[in-house]
Amino acid sequence: MLSLLEPTDPSWVQAAEADLDGLLRDHAHCELKAAQSALGLLGRFGGEAPEIIEPLVALAREEAQHFEQVHAELAQRGAELTSPASDPYVQGLRRAAREDHREAPVLLDRLLVCALIEARSCERFKLLSERLGSERLRDFYRGLMASEARHYGLFRGLAEARFGALARERLGVLAAREAAVAAHLPLGPTVHG
Numbered sequence: 001m002l003s004l005l006e007p008t009d010p011s012w013v014q015a016a017e018a019d020l021d022g023l024l025r026d027h028a029h030c031e032l033k034a035a036q037s038a039l040g041l042l043g044r045f046g047g048e049a050p051e052i053i054e055p056l057v058a059l060a061r062e063e064a065q066h067f068e069q070v071h072a073e074l075a076q077r078g079a080e081l082t083s084p085a086s087d088p089y090v091q092g093l094r095r096a097a098r099e100d101h102r103e104a105p106v107l108l109d110r111l112l113v114c115a116l117i118e119a120r121s122c123e124r125f126k127l128l129s130e131r132l133g134s135e136r137l138r139d140f141y142r143g144l145m146a147s148e149a150r151h152y153g154l155f156r157g158l159a160e161a162r163f164g165a166l167a168r169e170r171l172g173v174l175a176a177r178e179a180a181v182a183a184h185l186p187l188g189p190t191v192h193g
């Protein structure tokens, strides 16, 4: 699904459900980081690639709204946001993507890494939307799953519009590395853990 080569073990949902406050805290930070990373891309590449400005401003706005929604879920549960923990999945993926950084332009890798993170989040949210005990949370994650699928398409589309065949080829390379990173992480109550 969505370029992912290694499906998530569905038993991850049990680990997530065992600490829903922890999952939602991590998830809130993921949304915030998605907004920040879109704005970071704009700051660094908006000059050379002005076509990314409008869609990524819209995306950053949407991710900030997702943060608000997840934070509202936390508040409803009487739980608070805590400081962000490090995200070994995202760090590992970024590192893996730049192993052979001379093979691809930085902007291309940045767009494709974002596409893969969105794809993995979408896959995880789909599992939550099918398997969580709470109907309300299942509906909540079904809505977010659709957004992440759209964001995957957006990043992939931006990469392909600018880099053509190289983007398709590089996506295959990075998808294999993403699968290796995801497969080595323990299953825990985090979006990517």
Ligand SMILES: [Fe+2]
Pocket (backbone or CB within 6 Å): 031, 034, 062, 063, 066, 147, 148
């Ligand atoms: Fe989001």
Ligand SMILES: [Fe+2]
Pocket (backbone or CB within 6 Å): 034, 063, 118, 147, 148, 151
């Ligand atoms: Fe997203």
